[in-house]
Amino acid sequence: MTALIPQSILELDKLVRTIADAIAAVLQGIGLGPAWVTLIQLSIACLVVIAFAAVVVLFLVWWERKISAHIQMRLGPMRVGWHGALQTIADAVKLLQKEDITPTNVDRPIYFWAPILTFVAAVAVYVTIPFGKGLIVSDLNIGILYILSITTFTVIGLLMAGWSSNNKYALLGGFRSAAQVISYEVPMALAIMGVVMFTQTLSMVEIVNQQQSFTHWYIWRQPIGFVVYMIAATAECNRTPFDLPEADSELVAGFVTEYSGMKFAMFFLAEFLNLFSISAIATTLFFGGWQGPFLPSWMWFMIKTLIGVFVLMWVRWTYPRLRVDQLMGFAWRFLLPAAFVNLILTGLLIAVFL
Amino acid sequence: MDPITLAFLALAFLIIVASLFVVSSRNIFHSAIFLILALFGVAGIFVLLEAPFLAAAQVLIYVGAISILMIFAVMLTARIADGQLRYTNEQVPTGLLVSLGLLVVMLYSLWQTPIPTSAAAPVSGAGRKLGELFLTQYVLPFEIISVLLLTALIGALVIAKKDPRAASAADDSAADVPARERERAVV
């Protein structure tokens, strides 16, 4: 038994397949149709991914605090667990215990649904991310387009939060986030289209399969696309230097000003889920996804993605915030033309060499 | 009952209820949120109709661009007291009559018309097929749409910027470009 566990961790995809088959066998034993079996399998897979995402977020929050601390020559959390590793769990317990305050004049239904929508949109992205060979909830053939479209719900969540809070800072934060996210979504989509022009497919699994070795990584063919994607994606998830929606020195906390307890925790979780998912998408599109020698596929995926997350955190704690006009000007005057040039160059490259 | 039927009924219920709220909600911001719900339901219907590419485009353009534009306009034009004002005009009886009458006529004619359906399986990879059609058979309408979107973009800018007092012009220009750019990016 002890020998079996490391083996199954190394070959996680086989383990997952075995469990999925076992579940299918049990469900068919009850007498359900194939469509229902697939549906229940998908639901279970979604729950597993949500649990995984929660664990990842717990880790990322601690990691971000440690990185920021070390960049600023501090130690960061040190008390709870080894080097404060359990600090996030303590914080989460504290947040859950807190009173869930609903201010008097808020627009109640919208105030209630905003954090849930933001959180669900952040989680829904994980459905089409290939965590390893065969480790994907559902390989949609519109994979990357699905991700682009589902992330737009995040903006709606922020706008709802900003509007319903009945607070000028929250409203300003909501406005800013909408303008920002909608502007940076365009270069991001165009940068992704550069990769899609090479892959000829939108399926995430296919995109990974085409990058079998180090030299086939799309970053070598799409350097401009990669830079544009990373900048736009950082802006998409409202991180410094693009954190204007919640700029704490100007807007208190932006659209989350009025939120507390569980609802605040949901916004917080969504932020870190987005951080992980943009890095995961970058890994899949530009760095060969789970492909790599020696180590099991999911381990490669995690290594690459966490390096990406580290770079984003590094940027966050190094650069100051942009002004609003600089932010919009950068998106429309620099990023968008760069993305268009990238598209044209990609087209020429394909027409000439392929 | 199989999942497809169940999904259709759930989506139809969602769309109809959300649409009713869109036209009857006193708070225009709530209308906008319900409109998003209805549009999302329509995307679900597209998935059921095996048009996943169109569903993604629907969410990307309607939810990601048009709805946000509407919410922007609501935020820029709404007054605090709007909730107390009358939100319908004097045409409620006429409107009810017209829409219900039209509904009855349409449903009756639908009931009476046999439509020749084909049992053939839908093409797989509709997204690829769609792209090919856009650049071959439908290239002229496609280019006209591009010109139309460009015209709309410039037109919106000119209209909203004509007044130097227009403080909202910058926001508007930022918000209305994506609609067009997305179109190009998607296709």
Place this chain on the structure above:
Amino acid sequence: MPSIGLHHYLALSAVVFCIGIYGMLTRRNAIGVLMSVELMFNAANIALVAFGRFVTPQLVTGQVVAAFTIAVAAAEATVALAIVLLIYQHHRGIDVDRINIMKW
């Protein structure tokens, strides 16, 4: 319960279209009118895609036309909302019943 076919989708489309018409006729807020128009666009799209799926499953013509509709809706929404904002700047209100002069 018969399985879901073309007629179910068309009925749904008809219902949504009529809700849109009702909204367009009765809303006072210009943005509300626009929202109703968007509902009607979507009803038409459901019908187009449903016809495409059930009548000519081998072609994707229905989806092509629906994609054009979405694009036109986007163009319509941008221009219309720009006009709404302009009207708001001049009238301090966007009540369609009170916008009764062509020149201002």
